[in-house]
Amino acid sequence: MGLASCFSALEVVPLTLFTLDAGDFIKLSKARTSPRDHDMISGQKWSIYLLMAVGVWNFVGAGVFGFLINLPIVSYFEVGTTLTANHAHAAMFGVFGMLALAVLVFCLRAMQSDTIWEGTEKFVRVGFRGANAGLALMVILDLFPGGVIQLWDSIANGYWHARRLTFLMGGTYHKLEWLRVVGDMVFLFAGALPITLGALRSVWKRELSPMA
Ligand code: HEM
Numbered sequence: 001m002g003l004a005s006c007f008s009a010l011e012v013v014p015l016t017l018f019t020l021d022a023g024d025f026i027k028l029s030k031a032r033t034s035p036r037d038h039d040m041i042s043g044q045k046w047s048i049y050l051l052m053a054v055g056v057w058n059f060v061g062a063g064v065f066g067f068l069i070n071l072p073i074v075s076y077f078e079v080g081t082t083l084t085a086n087h088a089h090a091a092m093f094g095v096f097g098m099l100a101l102a103v104l105v106f107c108l109r110a111m112q113s114d115t116i117w118e119g120t121e122k123f124v125r126v127g128f129r130g131a132n133a134g135l136a137l138m139v140i141l142d143l144f145p146g147g148v149i150q151l152w153d154s155i156a157n158g159y160w161h162a163r164r165l166t167f168l169m170g171g172t173y174h175k176l177e178w179l180r181v182v183g184d185m186v187f188l189f190a191g192a193l194p195i196t197l198g199a200l201r202s203v204w205k206r207e208l209s210p211m212a
Helices: 002-030 035-043 045-068 072-078 082-110 114-157 171-204
Strands: none
Touching: 045 082, 045 114, 072 114, 082 114, 082 171, 114 171
């Protein structure tokens, strides 16, 4: 676990630099550039926003939530509990999921004309907001508070107690799990679904080059 965390921590650095680079792109879009450069930057707006989301989740999910459970004394009581799932969701989808979506959106934009992109962009816009809001709601409504409650119980009554079915299926911990449905639904219907539809639309509406 120590070595894995060490590698994870090392990987935070290039990803942070990556996000700073995306930030520079946004600044560039506001600066006075040639119309061609300006079109290129504003055309790829959503993939740049997704790269910025990578940076935010990298900081919160890997940085804050990862280091939070990394101390041996915390890890001893919490290993494998909901605080792990909290870190795993925020770091794994937040960083690498968003990174994959950034590449997908970059390619979708590059393969279609401005006119076709106008329609596809609506799906991508909703999907970007839905995926980020859904993930944030999962973390805020359930994974983080549920993890803290479970850790508290583990310290107060023992690790075995915090993992008993009676603990997991009752009380505030269980209520929070139900609350999580809100985040899941936003993620699915306002995030995953529109992005899938946007990708399918791109294939459906693709323009075949005269060479094809
Ligand atoms: C983008 C970077 C990262 C990703 C994608 C990531 C992903 C994950 C995942 C999926 C797990 C759960 C593994 C399992 O349940 O078997 C995990 C566990 C863990 N991660 Fe990360 N992680 C990242 C960065 C970090 C950082 C920076 C730290 C702290 C320095 C860290 C510390 C830990 C620890 C201590 C665990 C074990 C927790 C436990 O089992 O209770 N991670 N990570």
